[in-house]
Amino acid sequence: xxxxxxxxxxxxxxxxxxxxxxxxxxxxxxxxxxxxxxxxxxxxxxxxxxxxxxxxxxxxxxxxxxxxxxxxxxxxxxxxxxxxxxxxxxxxxxxxxxxxxxxxxxxxxxxxxxxxxxxxxxxxxxxxxxxxxxxxxxxxxxxxxxxxxxxxxxxxxxxxxxxxxxxxxxxxxxxxxxxxxxxxxxxxxxxxxxxxxxxxxxxxxxxxxxxxxxxxxxxxxxxxxxxxxxxxxxxxxxxxxxxxxxxxxxxxxxxxxxxxxxxxxxxxxxxxxxxxxxxxxxxxxxxxxxxxxxxxxxxxxxxxxxxxxxxxxxxxxxxxxxxxxxxxxxxxxxxxxxxxxxxxxxxxxxxxxxxxxxxxxxxxxxxxxxxxxxxxxxxxxxxxxxxxxxxxxxxxxxxxxxxxxxxxxxxxxxxxxxxxxxxxxxxxxxxxxxxxxxxxxx
Numbered sequence: 329x330x331x332x333x334x335x336x337x338x339x340x341x342x343x344x345x346x347x348x349x350x351x352x353x354x355x356x357x358x359x360x361x362x363x364x365x366x367x368x369x370x371x372x373x374x375x376x377x378x379x380x381x382x383x384x385x386x387x388x389x390x391x392x393x394x395x396x397x398x399x400x401x402x403x404x405x406x407x408x409x410x411x412x413x414x415x416x417x418x419x420x421x422x423x424x425x426x427x428x429x430x431x432x433x434x435x436x437x438x439x440x441x442x443x444x445x446x447x448x449x450x451x452x453x454x455x456x457x458x459x460x461x462x463x464x465x466x467x468x469x470x471x472x473x474x475x476x477x478x479x480x481x482x483x484x485x486x487x488x489x490x491x492x493x494x495x496x497x498x499x500x501x502x503x504x505x506x507x508x509x510x511x512x513x514x515x516x517x518x519x520x521x522x523x524x525x526x527x528x529x530x531x532x533x534x535x536x537x538x539x540x541x542x543x544x545x546x547x548x549x550x551x552x553x554x555x556x557x558x559x560x561x562x563x564x565x566x567x568x569x570x571x572x573x574x575x576x577x578x579x580x581x582x583x584x585x586x587x588x589x590x591x592x593x594x595x596x597x598x599x600x601x602x603x604x605x606x607x608x609x610x611x612x613x614x615x616x617x618x619x620x621x622x623x624x625x626x627x628x629x630x631x632x633x634x635x636x637x638x639x640x641x642x643x644x645x646x647x648x649x650x651x652x653x654x655x656x657x658x659x660x661x662x663x664x665x666x667x668x669x670x671x672x673x674x675x676x677x678x679x680x681x682x683x684x685x686x687x688x689x690x691x692x693x694x695x696x697x698x699x700x701x702x703x704x705x706x707x708x709x710x711x712x713x714x715x716x717x718x719x720x721x722x723x724x725x726x727x728x729x730x731x732x733x734x735x736x737x738x739x740x741x742x743x744x745x746x747x748x749x750x751x752x753x754x755x756x757x758x759x760x761x762x763x764x765x766x767x768x769x770x
Contacts, residue, residue, distance in 0.1 A: 329480050329481060329482050329525070329526075330479060330480075330482070330523050330524055330525040331474070331477050331478065331479045331481060331483055331484075331485070331523070331524040331525075331531075332483070332484040332485070332521065332522070332523050332524075332536075333484075333485055333487060333521070333522040333523075333524070334373065334376070334378070334484065334485065334486045334487065334519065334520075334521055335487050335489070335494050335497065335498070335514075335519070335520040335521070335522070336369055336392065336393075336396065336486065336487070336488045336489075336517065336518070336519055336520075337392075337488075337489065337490065337491055337494055337514045337515065337516055337517060337518050338358070338362070338366075338384075338386075338388040338389040338391075338392040338488065338489070338490060338516065338517070339358050339359075339361070339362030339363060339364075339365035339366045339369075339388070339391075339392050339395070339516050339517045340358070340359050340361045340362035340365060340516045340517070341356040341357060341358055341359060341362055341388040341516075342356050342357050342358075342359055343355070343356035344356075344359075344362075344516060345359060346424065347424050347425045347426075348422060348423065348424050348425075349417055349420040349421055349422065349423050349424075349425070349428060350388070350414060350421070350490075351414055351415060351416060351417035351418065351420060351421040352386070352413055352414055352415070352416045352417070352418070352421070353421040353422060354386050354387055355422070356387070356388050357387050357388060357391065358387075358388055358391045358392065358395075362388070362391075362392070362516065362517070363391070363395055365392075365516055365517035365544055366391070366392040366393075366394075366395025366396050366517060367395050367396075367398070367399060368517070368543050368544055369392075369395075369396050369517050369519060369543060369544075370395060370396035370397065370398060370399030370400065371399050371543070372519065372543040372756070372761045373396065373399075373400075373486070373519070373761060374399050374400060375760070376484065376761065376762065377484055378400075378402070378404060378484050378485070378486050379477070379483040379484050379485060380404075380407070380476075380477065380483065380485050380486070381393060381397065381404050381405065381406040381407065381485070381486040381487075381488070382406060382407050382408075382409050382412060382473070382485065382486070382487050382488070383406040383407070383408055383409070383412060383487075383488040383489070384408070384409070384412035384413055384414065384488065384489045384490060384493070385408040385409075385410065385412075385413070386413065386414060386490070388490075389412070389488050389489055389490060390406070390408065390488075392488050392517065393406045393486075393488040394406075396486070396488065404486075406488065409469065411465055411466075411468060411469030411472065412469065412487065412488070412489040412490070412493055413465070413490075413493065414489070414490035414491070414492055414493055415458050415459065415461075415462045415490075415492035415493065416456075416458055416461065416462075417448065417458055418448065418450050418451065419432070419448050419449060419450070419451075420432065420448070435447075435448060441742075441744065441745065443459045443509055443510065444457075444459050444460060444463075444509065445457070446458060446459060459492075459496075459509065462492055462493060462496050463496050463499070463500065463504070465493070465496070466493060466496035466497045466499070466500045467500055469497065470497060470500055470501070473485065474524070474531075479524040479525055479526055479531040480525075480526045491514050492509075494514055494520070495509055495512045495514055496509065498512055498520065498522075498538075499512070501522055501524075501533045502533065502535075502717065502718075502719065502723075502726065503719075503723075505717060505718030505719055506718050507718055507746050508717070508718050510745065510746055510748070511716065511717055511718055511746045511747070511748060511749060512538070512539075512748070512749060513539055513549060513738075513748050513749070513750045513751075514539050515539060515541050515544075515549050517541070517544060518539045518540060518541050518544075518549075518751075519537070519539075519540045519541075519543070519761060520535075520537060520538045520539055520540065521535075521536040521537045521540075521761070521762070522534065522535060522536065523536055523728075527663075528663075532725060532726075533726050534725065534726055534727070534728055535726060535727055535728060535752055535753065536728050536753065536762070536763050537728075537751075537752060537753045537754060537755070537761070537763065538749060538751055538752035538753070539749075539750060539751040539752070540751060540754050540756060540761065541751065542595075542754050542756035542757065542761075543756065543761070547595065548599065548736060548750075548751065549736065549750045549751055551699070551738065552738035552739075552741065552748065552750070553696060553741035554696050554738055554739035554740055554741040554747075555691060555694035555695065555696055555697075555698050555699070555700070555738075555739045556698075556699040556700070556736065556737070556738050556739070556750075557687075557690065557691060557694075557699070557700050557701075557702055557736075557737045557739070558596065558599070558601070558699065558700070558701050558702065558734060558735070558736055558737075559702050559703075559704070559709055559712065559713075559734075559735040559736075559737060560592060560615065560616075560619065560701065560702070560703045560704075560732065560733065560734055560735070561703075561704065561705065561706060561709050561729040561730065561731055561732065561733050562581070562585070562607075562611040562612040562614070562615040562703060562704070562705060562731065562732075563581045563584070563585030563586060563587075563588035563589045563592075563611065563614070563615045563618075563731050563732045564581065564582055564584045564585040564588060564731040564732070564765065564766050564768075565579045565580065565581055565582055565585055565611055566579070566582045567579050567768075567769075568585075568731060568766045568768035568769075569582065569584070569766050569768075570646065571646055571647055571766075571767065571768060571769045572644065572645065572646050572769055573639045573642045573643055573644065573645055573646075573647075573650065573769045573770075574636065574639075574643065574644075574768075574769070575636055575637060575638050575639030575640070575642065575643040575673065576609070576635055576636055576637075576638045576639075576643065577643050577644055578609050578610050578611075579610070579611060580610045580611060580614060581610075581611050581614045581615065585611065585614070585615070585731065585732075586614070586618060588615075588731055588732030588758055588765075589614065589615045589617075589618030589619060589732065590618055591732060591757045591758050592615070592618070592619050592732050592734060592757060593618055593619045593620075593621055593622050594622075594757065595734060595754075595757035596619055596622065596701075596734065597622040599699065600699055601620075601623045601626055601699050601700070601701050602626065602694075602698040602699060602700065603626065603629070603690075603694065603698060603699075603700040603701070604616055604619075604620055604623070604626045604627070604628045604629065604700065604701040604702075604703075605628070605629050605630070605631060605634070605690055605700060605701070605702045605703070606628060606629075606630055606631075606634065606702070606703040606704065607630065607631065607632075607634035607635045607636065607703070607704045607705060607708065608630040608631060608632050608634075608635060609635055609636065609705075611705075612634070612703040612704055612705060613628070613630060613703075615703050615732070616628050616701065616703040619701060619703070620701070623701075626701075631686050631690075633682045633683060633685060633686030633689075634683060634686050634702070634704040634705070634708050635705070635708070636704075636705035636706070636707060636708060637670070637673070637674050637676070637678075637679045637705075637707040637708070637770075638670065638673040638674040638678075639670050639673045639674075640670040640671045640672035640673025640674070641670075641671040641672050641673070642654070642670060642671065642673065643673075646769075647769055654671065657671070662725075664722065665721070665722065665724055665725065666720070666721040666722040676707070676711065676721045676724060677721050679707050679708060679711050680711040680714075680715070680721050683704070683708045683711045683712050684711065684712060684715045687702070687712045687715075690702060691739055691747075694739070696739075696741060706729050706768065706770050707724070707770055709727075709729045709735070710724040710727045710729060711724065713727045713729075713735065713749065713752065714726070714727060716737060716746070716747050716749055717749060718746070727752070727753075728753050728763060729753055730753055730755045730758070730763040730764075730765035731765040731766060731768070732755065732757075732758055732765065733753040733754060733755045733758075733763065733765065734751075734753075734754040734755075734757070735749070735751065735752045735753055735754070736749075736750040736751045736752075737749055737750060738750050
């Protein structure tokens with residue numbers, strides 16, 4: 329039992345087109361493109377059961393919610409909630425991006441580098457910190473939401489809002505990691521899916537997907553100014569299907585895994601790729617080779633630093649078999665993975681150190697114009713993504729990696745800034761917006 333949250337940013341607005349600051353003003357409306365984006369998001373979600381809908385009352389969000397719900401037959405209607413209002417940028421509202429940079433150079437520089445400490449003045453002269461206020465708003469909204477829709481229930485809730493408030497909701501769900509706001513990207517009409525389940529006195533959060541624009545055109549977020557890395561988990565194996573712990577046993581793809589690699593190839597066929605890397609094991613190598621069929625001039629480089637976690641004596645066993653012999657340790661692995669030493673195997677910290685080092689080596693060798701494909705494994709990808717999101721080895725269960733799932737990371741173009749997770753675990757090319765790949769074993 330869990331609570332599923334579907335987070336949708338409003339479609340392209342008139343102020344988005346004009347590059348004007350919207351904030352909490354309600355002067356901006358959806359463009360024709362924005363209306364079409366809302367319709368496409370509704371089509372993508374048409375077969376997903378939804379219990380309740382909450383929307384910002386601002387016109388651009390309300391119109392998006394209406395467009396999404398128009399594609400459904402269940403007569404849902406949104407509850408408009410001020411807890412989903414966009415960030416209050418009162419002195420900037422209505423200005424173009426260039427006007428803001430010219431009239432508020434110091435404040436704008438702070439917003440770009442350290443938005444959490446930005447201070448602005450309201451018309452009455454009162455000073456305030458917009459992002460800190462919005463973070464508190466996000467905390468209060470989530471508290472109220474979970475009181476109405478408990479995490480041990482089975483509700484699916486659609487939330488339609490704005491760029492900054494949705495990013496604050498995500499940062500709050502992830503435990504407010506350092507620079508969390510700057511690590512995320514949410515495009516117009518994008519879909520992000522979070523699953524919340526009970527864990528002790530609180531709840532476990534899982535990112536099923538983040539900033540999916542696969543239902544739109546183009547299907548991936550546009551590349552930033554820095555280098556881009558496309559991180560893919562290998563396709564399915566028979567052991568994934570059976571729920572058997574693979575670890576460093578070299579199991580090849582099954583027929584469905586090859587089909588997933590082919591689907592990823594089609595999804596990424598039009599994406600310029602200059603370099604490619606994979607774990608030195610067979611299943612990611614076969615996946616990478618399948619994707620590179622659309623990029624025949626790109627050579628595949630293999631690295632041992634990206635091999636899967638060593639499960640030691642657990643490798644080759646089903647979870648039921650591990651439970652029978654190491655029941656307490658298996659439960660500890662599920663609750664607090666950072667504390668577990670696999671019997672004759674690795675710790676998650678071991679994997680973290682070698683996978684992040686390998687990732688950094690690949691990223692540092694790219695120039696800003698390049699895009700690299702990286703294909704690896706569940707635990708490896710999770711440690712890399714926790715690192716990029718500002719999380720810790722204790723948080724690996726917060727990140728889902730489906731077989732053949734696509735993640736995109738844009739490296740920073742300015743010193744001191746974090747990389748941006750432009751989208752995470754896109755699996756729509758495998759059928760539907762929800763991740764239906766094999767649960768497997770980790």
